[in-house]
Amino acid sequence: MAHIVVSLGGSVLIPDDRDAEYLRKVAELFRRLAKDYPLVIVCGGGKVSRYYISVLKKLDENRDAQDRMGIDVTRLNAKLLQLAIGEDCYQKIPKRVKKAVEEASRYRIIVMGGTTPGHTTDTVAAMIAERLKAERIVNATSVESAYSEDPRTNPEAVRYERLSHKELLDLVNKGKHEAGPSDVFDRRGAEVAMKSDIPIYIVNGRDLREFEAAIRGEKVKGTVVGI
Numbered sequence: 001m002a003h004i005v006v007s008l009g010g011s012v013l014i015p016d017d018r019d020a021e022y023l024r025k026v027a028e029l030f031r032r033l034a035k036d037y038p039l040v041i042v043c044g045g046g047k048v049s050r051y052y053i054s055v056l057k058k059l060d061e062n063r064d065a066q067d068r069m070g071i072d073v074t075r076l077n078a079k080l081l082q083l084a085i086g087e088d089c090y091q092k093i094p095k096r097v098k099k100a101v102e103e104a105s106r107y108r109i110i111v112m113g114g115t116t117p118g119h120t121t122d123t124v125a126a127m128i129a130e131r132l133k134a135e136r137i138v139n140a141t142s143v144e145s146a147y148s149e150d151p152r153t154n155p156e157a158v159r160y161e162r163l164s165h166k167e168l169l170d171l172v173n174k175g176k177h178e179a180g181p182s183d184v185f186d187r188r189g190a191e192v193a194m195k196s197d198i199p200i201y202i203v204n205g206r207d208l209r210e211f212e213a214a215i216r217g218e219k220v221k222g223t224v225v226g227i
């Protein structure tokens with residue numbers, strides 16, 4: 001059975017909103033779904049990584065140091081999720097895509113964070129999905145779906161049910177030149193998914209029904225890319 005690769009944003013995992021309760025429930029969901037779908041879950045850094053990176057910027061530390069600190073935080077988040085899942089998952093945190101891909105043939109659940117400086121965990125998820133020839137990528141974010149603009153600043157923003165990979169790429173490229181809206185999926189990751197023709201489901205990871213539907217490839221309220 002083909003793998004599902006999950007990019008789980010730090011803003012979903014630890015937004016400081018009943019996080020332990022969420023972790024317990026999402027861990028239960030992963031344990032249950034892993035019986036049907038082998039999972040690789042790549043955790044993001046969220047506001048904790050952004051905080052460290054902002055302090056390092058003020059200390060005039062270079063981009064490499066900032067990225068390495070960001071990676072450390074993603075791995076801390078991965079450890080947190082790994083503990084919540086328990087012994088059903090591989091007990092180490094793979095530090096490289098190659099290692100994750102190797103272990104994915106032996107374990108039903110792999111949990112990890114970032115790998116090397118210069119990209120984000122969405123790209124790591126896409127790279128792993130490419131190597132594993134995964135069925136789909138599920139991007140669990142803190143928004144309901146992809147929008148034409150940031151819905152918090154523009155109530156007229158259009159919500160997308162479906163996009164092609166090219167349309168997603170245009171959307172995130174557009175976002176780069178505008179202040180504010182954070183991209184729904186990292187540009188490099190979207191390029192990798194387009195090249196390998198892997199669908200991406202963009203859903204609110206705090207909505208566990210929605211999260212489950214996305215992992216199963218069923219109908220979601222969020223955005224389906226590339227189908």
Ligand code: UTP
Nearest residue numbers: 044045046067070071114115116117118120121
């Ligand atoms: P995230 O993947 O969480 O970045 O990694 P993000 O998309 O900017 O954050 P969210 O989605 O808003 O939470 C956190 C930071 O860690 C570094 C980058 O600096 C990134 O911004 N990182 C992460 C790497 O350099 N390489 C990796 O493989 C992963």
